[in-house]
Amino acid sequence: MNRCPGLVDAGRRRFLSGAGLATAGAAVATVLPAEAKTPPSLALVKYPASRLANVKDLKVNAPLEVAYPDANAPGVLLKLGSRVPGGAGPDGDIVGFTTLCPHKGFPLAYVATDKTLNCPGHYSRFDCEKGGQQIWGQATQNLPQYALRVDDKGDIYAEGVDELIYGRLSNVL
Numbered sequence: 001m002n003r004c005p006g007l008v009d010a011g012r013r014r015f016l017s018g019a020g021l022a023t024a025g026a027a028v029a030t031v032l033p034a035e036a037k038t039p040p041s042l043a044l045v046k047y048p049a050s051r052l053a054n055v056k057d058l059k060v061n062a063p064l065e066v067a068y069p070d071a072n073a074p075g076v077l078l079k080l081g082s083r084v085p086g087g088a089g090p091d092g093d094i095v096g097f098t099t100l101c102p103h104k105g106f107p108l109a110y111v112a113t114d115k116t117l118n119c120p121g122h123y124s125r126f127d128c129e130k131g132g133q134q135i136w137g138q139a140t141q142n143l144p145q146y147a148l149r150v151d152d153k154g155d156i157y158a159e160g161v162d163e164l165i166y167g168r169l170s171n172v173l
Helices: 012-030
Strands: 050-054 064-065 074-078 094-100 109-111 114-119 125-127 133-136 146-150 155-161
Touching: 050 064, 094 146, 094 155
Parallel strands: none
Antiparallel strands: 050 155, 064 074, 074 094, 109 114, 114 125, 125 133, 146 155
């Protein structure tokens, strides 16, 4: 049998131990030194405070279309009629959500009978009374909810979003 003169028979054990050392070295090389890490305070996203509507503009169980944090991020404000987690306003019943499904970005539709936002694409459903919690479908995260504040004149301001809006690397452009 003619063998290549440059061929080295390392053996399985030697090959595997060498591969293990190479993998460990690569892993160590990718770890950043402590000085290079960004402190958590600098990693926070500063959302713009944006007036979306006034409490007088809302009717119980009727969606009001808005956009936040910018014009390319469709959303909805809802007055649900009973106090809910994350609710704002005098009755704690005003919530806001993006209307892009977190699964594939389909536009969501509000269903007043069960107070859900539903996706026509792959049938994900989100409970507006439970902070946009997914209750059915293909999505792998809950619906992004706005952090709302209502001032003494009844103006409703969005000041942040609790999840990443579909299709973005950052919610603030």
